[in-house]
Amino acid sequence: MLIKRSDRPVRQTHLAAFAEGQGLARLDRRSFLRRSGLAAAGLATIGALPLANMRKARAGPPPAPGATVEIRKNVCTHCAVGCTVTAEVSNGVWIGQEPSFDSPINRGSHCAKGASVRELVHSDRRLKYPLKMVNGEWQRASWDEAISAICDKIMQIRGTSGPDSVYWLGSAKFTNEGAYLFRKLGAFWGTNNTDHQARICHSTTVTGVANTWGYGAMTNSINDMRNAKTLLYVGSNAAEAHPVAMQHMLEGKELNNANMIVVDPRMTRTAAHATDYVRLRPGTDIPFLYGLMWHIVKNGWEDKEFIQSRVYGYDDVLKEIEKWPPDEVERVTGVPGAQVEHIARLFATEKPATLIWCMGQTQHTVGTANVRTSCILLLLTGNVGKPGTGANILRGHDNVQGATDVGLDIVTLPFYYGLKDTAWKHWSRVWQVDYDWFVSRFDSKEIMEAPGIPLTRWFDAVLLPKDQVHQKDNVRAMFVQGHASNSITRIPESLKALAKLDLLVVVDPHPTTWASLSVKAGRKDGTWLLPACTQFEAKGSRVASNRSLQWGEQIVKPSFEAKDDLEIMYLVAQRLGFADKMFKNIKVENNLPEAEDILREMNRGSWSTGYCGQSPERLKLHMANQKDFDLVTLRATSGPAKGDYYGLPWPCWGKPELKHPGTALLYNTNLHVMDGGGTFRARFGVERDGVNLLASGSYSLGSEIQDGYPEFTYGVLKKLGWDHDLAPDELATIQQIGGDKADAVSWSTDLSGGIQRVAMKHGCLPYGNARARMNAFGVPDPIPVHREPIYTPRVDLVAKYPTRQDEVQFRLPNIGFSVQKSAVDRQVAKQFPLILTSGRLVEFEGGGEETRSNPWLAELQQNMFIEINPADAGERGIVNGAWVWVTGAENSSKAKVRALVTERVGKGVAWMPFHFGGWFGGEDLRPNYPEGADPIVLGESANTMTTYGYDPATGMQEPKATLCQIAAA
Amino acid sequence: MSSLAAAIRNIAGACVLAGLTMLSSPISAQEQTQQPATTIINPTAQGVTEQQLLQQEPRITGRIIIPDKRAAVLIQPAGREWRAFHEIALRWIAAIAILGMLVILVAFYLTRGMVRLESGRSGRTIVRFNAFERFVHWMTATCFIILGLTGLNITFGKKLLMPLMGHDAFSTWSEWAKYAHNYLSFPFTIGVVLIFLMWLGGNIPNKTDVEWLKRGGGIVGHDHPPADRFNAGQKAVYWIVVLGGAAVAISGYVLIFPFYGTDIGNMHAAHMVHSIVAVLFFAVMLAHIYIGTIGMQGAFEAMGKGTVDVNWAKEHHSLWLEKEVKADKLPEQDLRSTPAE
C-alpha cells in the first residue's frame, strides 16, 4: 500500500536534459527579450525582431498525437483597440491562444478579456439552438420554423402598421460586412429604424467631430500617442476600458517624460498613473474646458497662425470663453483655479498635446457639445493634424467605428451619405437596384429621408401615444441582433415596453437581458432567441479605434446550432422575398454570403469615407505581414505591404489598385495625400455670411493648389483643366451617373474613382481643403454652452445653465426641459442627494452577458457594487462590502448591490459599473433564463437607476450624471 | 540568526496568543488618508513604494477583487521567519525536549530502578479506575500517541524516515499520517474534555500536595508522603493534559480550518503554539508513561485492570485508601486477586 510508482524517473533532471537538447538553449537572448515583451526604453528596437527559432507553437491541451496545429488570426471582440488574437487550432478545436507579437497594435498583449476569448467559443452557457417562448416556457425550435414564423409575423405587422414598426437593432459586434448587410437589410425592408451601439457610445463624437473638421473618428492613433508630450484625458479610463492602449500611452509617457493629465470624477486606474489628476463634478466638462481656454487666451498661448489659416469661428467662441473666468469654473466644476491654470499651461505650451476622450464626454445630454468643446481646445492650441496631437477618441466595441462607417445608423445610408434622395440614388446605383423600388418599400418618400428612431428610445417609440410618434405607427417588433438591453438607460420604462411588444427577436450567442427582462415583464409568447456565432467563428473585417481595418479569419466553425450573422440576415431576406435583389452582387454559398464579396461591394460605393481602397486581398496581406509595420508610425518599412499604413486606416482613397497607403493621421498637411496627408474637409460650403470657410495658405504637401479649395466634382476638374487626366472609362462612368448634370458628379458619387484619382494626382484631397469649424452652424448649440444635467444636485445653477427646450427630435418628443424643471420644482435633489455616474470594469464588456458567462472573467467580479465615498457611507451607516439599496429619481427605481466604500469617488458622488444584469429591483431573474444559458454572474443593472436625458443632436442617453440615494439594506 | 531571533519573538507572541482569539483584525491598506491639501495632485509622484510599506507594516496588504481575501496579502516576509522556526527552532526544541526527557528517564531508571511495593502485595485489591475511566484514558492515550508520532513525522520524517523508506513510500505514509492526525484530533479532544470533567474533583491542588512536594513525592529514597486519590505529580499530569490538550486542540483546529476568521499571521501563531506545546506535552507524557509502566511496580494495574493492590494504595495514596475504607468500598476479601508470591 505504501509503494507507488517507484519506477518513475528521477524528476529533477529532465528539464535540464531538455535544455541541453533544444528547449531552453533556443531561448537565446534575442528571443528572450522578445518574449519578455520588451521594448523598454533603450531596448525598443529589439521588440521588432522576428520570431526566430521557435518551435511550432503548441499550448493548451496537447493535441492528439499526430494532429497538426494550425495558427489562425482574428481580432479581439472586446474593445476597439484592435488586438490580434492568435489561435492554435487542432482538429477543428481551438486549443490555445498565443501572444500576437507581430501586431503593431498589441505586440502580444491582451487584457483580461482578450486573454480569455477562447472560452467564449467553448462556453456551454451559449444559446445552443433556436428557442421560442410558448406560454411562458422556453421551447426548442428549428431554424426553419423560427425564420418563417418571425418573418411571417413581421410581414403581418408591416401590413397593418408599416415597415417603420419593425425596429432593426444591429450590433457593433458585427464585422463591417455584417453591419453593412444589416443596414442594407433595413433599407430593403423600407425603414431607417436601424441602429447599433454607437448610439449609446460615440454618436455624439461622430456628430460633433465630423461637424468640426469633416470626419467623425479618432484623428490619430493609439500608437501615435507615443509621440505626445502632453496627454489630456477628459472622460476616458483607458486602463480599464482600453488596457492595451495603456501600453503605448505609458511607454510614451516614460520615454518623453510626458504630462499625463486625467480629468475624471473618479480617481481611476488610469489616474493612478497620471502626473496630474483633476476631480470634477460629473457633467461639467464644458466649463472645465472653457476654463482651460480662458487661461490660454489670457496668456496668449493660442496657436495664432493655425487659427488664422485653418479655423473658422474663433471670434464667436472667444465670447463664450470670456464667460468662464476661474471663479465661475470653480463654482460650477469644483476644480480649484490654480489647478485649471496649471493644466492649461501644460496643454498649451508643452506640445505636441493630445486630448483623449471616451464615454465620460459622450454619454451626456450635452455629449455633442462636450466633444465639440474638446475639438475647439485642440484647434485653439493647434494640436490637430500632427504626430502626437489630435482628438484621440477611444471607441468602445471592437467594430463600433466600422459599424458606424458602414451606416448601421438612423441618420444615414452607408458611409455618411445621409438619407437625401441623392444618397439613395447613389446606393441604388451601387446596389444596382431601381431607386423607385426603394421608394415603394417605404411608407413615404418623406419618411425615407427622415432620420429613424434612436435605439436609446425604442421603448418610448413603443409606449408613447401614437400621435407623438412621428411615423405611421408605434414600434411593435424589435429584431435585436447583437445588442444588450441593459446598456440602455431607463430600464423600468423598457420593461413596460417589453410587455407591450408584439414580437421580440433576439439573435445573439447568449440569451442576454432581453430574455430575462422580457420574462420579468410578463411576456408569454412572441419571443424568439436565435443563436448567433461569435466573430471568432466567422470571418470579415473590423475597424479598430484608429480606423485601421483588420481581417479576421474564421478560427473554428460555429458551435452547436449557432449561425453566422451573415447567414441569418440572408435567411431573413430570403424569407422576406428580396434576397435576389439584395445579394445581386454577392456570392452566397449554403445560405452564407461571402464576406469578401460584401467588402468588395462596399469598396465600390464608399468613396465618401475612403473605404474604397481596402480590398480583402490588401487586408489579408497586412494580417499576414504584421511584423513589417512600424510601432509608432504604423507604416510598413519592408515586405509586400511596404509603404502602407497598418490596416489601411480610412480614408484609403481610390480603387485598391491605386495603392493609397491609408491615412494614419487625419488632416496632416505635412504629408502628400498619397502618403496619407490631408486637410480639413470642405463639407459645409465655401463661405458663410461673407466669411471664407476654406483654408487660407494651408495645404497638404505637394498640393498643386496652394490654398483652400472646395470638394472636387467633375465640374471643378473641368475648371482646373484636369478633366483631361480622366481615363475614357472613368469619364464614361461619370457621364452615365450624371446624365445631363455630369458637372455635379463628385468625388463621392463617382463610381469610377476617376475624380479622386485625378485630384490626388495633383496632390489634392478629393474632399477639398477647408477650415475646421469652431462654430458648427447647423448643429444644436453651434458654439457649445454649458447645460446642467437634467437631474443635477446644483439646482442653483439650473436657472443660468438650463437644458435645451423641449423639441421633437428623431420622430419623438425630447422633453428634457420639462423633466429638468419638474425635478427642480419637486426638489428631487433633496430626496436623492448623491450624483450617480457609471462606467466600465476591465473584466466585463458592454451589457456583459458574454463576459459574465466566461468563468475566467466571472470569477474576478462576482458581485455588482456601487462605489461610495467614506464620508457619504459614514453618514448612512454603510460599511464596505455590505448590501445597500440604491434608489433612483424615476419610476421608484431601486437596486440591491454591495457597497464599495472608497476614496476613489469624491464626496457626493456614487459610481456603478454598467455590465451587470439579471437582477431587477432586488429580484434575482436567474429562473428567467433558458436552462443552462444563464450567465455565471448576475447582478443589478446600473441602468435600472439611470434617468431621462437625450442629446439633441444624436439622441444619446444620459448614464453619466443622474441622482440617487443609498441606504444600508 | 536574526530570523531565528524573530522566530523566537514570534513564539513569545504566539504564546501570549495561546488562547487564540482567532479573531483576526485584517489590516486594511485602505486606511483613509486625507487628500493632499494642495490643488495639484500628482499620482505618479505619490506612488507608494514597496520599501516604504514594509517599513510601516510587517506585511503588505491591499485590495483584491476575488473573494479569497487571503490573496489580498501581497508580500509577507514573515513566511521566511516561520520557515526558520519550523526548520530550525522547532527541531531543536523538540529534540531537546524529547531526547532530554528520555535521557533523564533512562538515567533515573538506572539509578533508582523500579519503585517497588515495599510491603509486598497484600493480595487484596481495590478498584481504582472504573471501566469508563479506563476507556476514556486509553482512547485519549491512543489518540495522543498516534497524534504525537504523526506530528513528529511532519517535523522530523523527511530527515529520519524518508532516507529509510524512499520518497514515494514516505509521501504515501505521510499522507495517511496527515489524515490520521486530522481525524484522531476529534476523539482526542473528546477524551481531554472527559478527563477534565471526570477527574476534576480529585485534582484541585490542596495542602496535601505541598507536603507531598516537600518530600519529593517519595520518588527518591523510600518515603511515602500521604496522598489522596491523586498525588501532586498526578495532578500536574492532569493539568498538563487538560491545559496542554486544550492548547493543542484549539490551535490544531485553527490549523485544520485555515483562514476561518484568521489571517496568515494568526496561522503562523497557531502553528507555533501547536508545535511547541505538542512537543513539550509529548516529552511530559513520556515521563507519565515511564512512571505508569516500568517506573513503578503495581501502577500499570490501575489503568490496566482498574484495580490496585491495597498495599500499593496504602503506600502511594494513603488518604484515598482511608476514605475508600470509610466509605466501605473495600471488599472484605478479594481472593480472586491473591498474588502468586
Next chain:
Amino acid sequence: MARMKFLCDAERCIECNACVTACKNEHEVPWGINRRRVVTINDGLPGERSVSMACMHCTDAPCMAVCPVNCIYTTDDGVVLHDKDQCIGCGYCFYACPFGAPQYPRLGNFGSRGKMDKCTYCAGGPEPTGSKEEYEKYGANRLAEGKLPLCAEMCATKSLLAGDGEVIEQIFRERVDQRGYSSGAWGWKTAYGEEVSKS
C-alpha cells in the same frame, strides 16, 4: 544557464488582470485556484499601485524548505516546481510562502486541502514534457518550447516581465533610469535576497 525570475513593474501595472486570465486559459486552471493575482495597494487613492503576483520562484525557496515530504524542487533554470503525486496537502508551503502563491482545491477544507497547485512558470511538472499527464496536473510546458510564461507574454502594458533575471533586471533598470521614478521591484528582495541594483 538562465535563472528565471518574475518582475512586476508597478509603474506599468493597471490591474487589467490579463495575466490572471491568460494563466487560466493556458492551463485551464479551475475556478477558485488563482495561480496569479493582482493586488492593489492604497486602492482609490492617488498613490495607488497594483502588483501582479504569483510564485516568484524564490532563491532558497521557503516552501521547498518547509515541505514535510520534499515534494518541491528547483530546476536548473531556477524554476520552483512540485510533484503533486507526493504532495500531502498539509498547507505548510502557504504559511512559508511570502507571496501567497500556493493554492489548494478546497478552501474550507476539513481533513484535506487537496494537492497544492501553483504557478509553474509555464514549465509543467515532473511528468514527461508535453504529455497529457503533465498538462492535466500542471498545465502547459511553454518553457520547454522556448516560450516564456503566458502571463508575462500577454501583459497589457509590459509591466510583468519574465525571463532571465539579469535581463529583466536590466530592462527594469533602464526603465527606471529613463523615467526617473519607481516603486520598486516588488517582492524581489524577499524572493531573491537582493534589490535590483542601481545601474
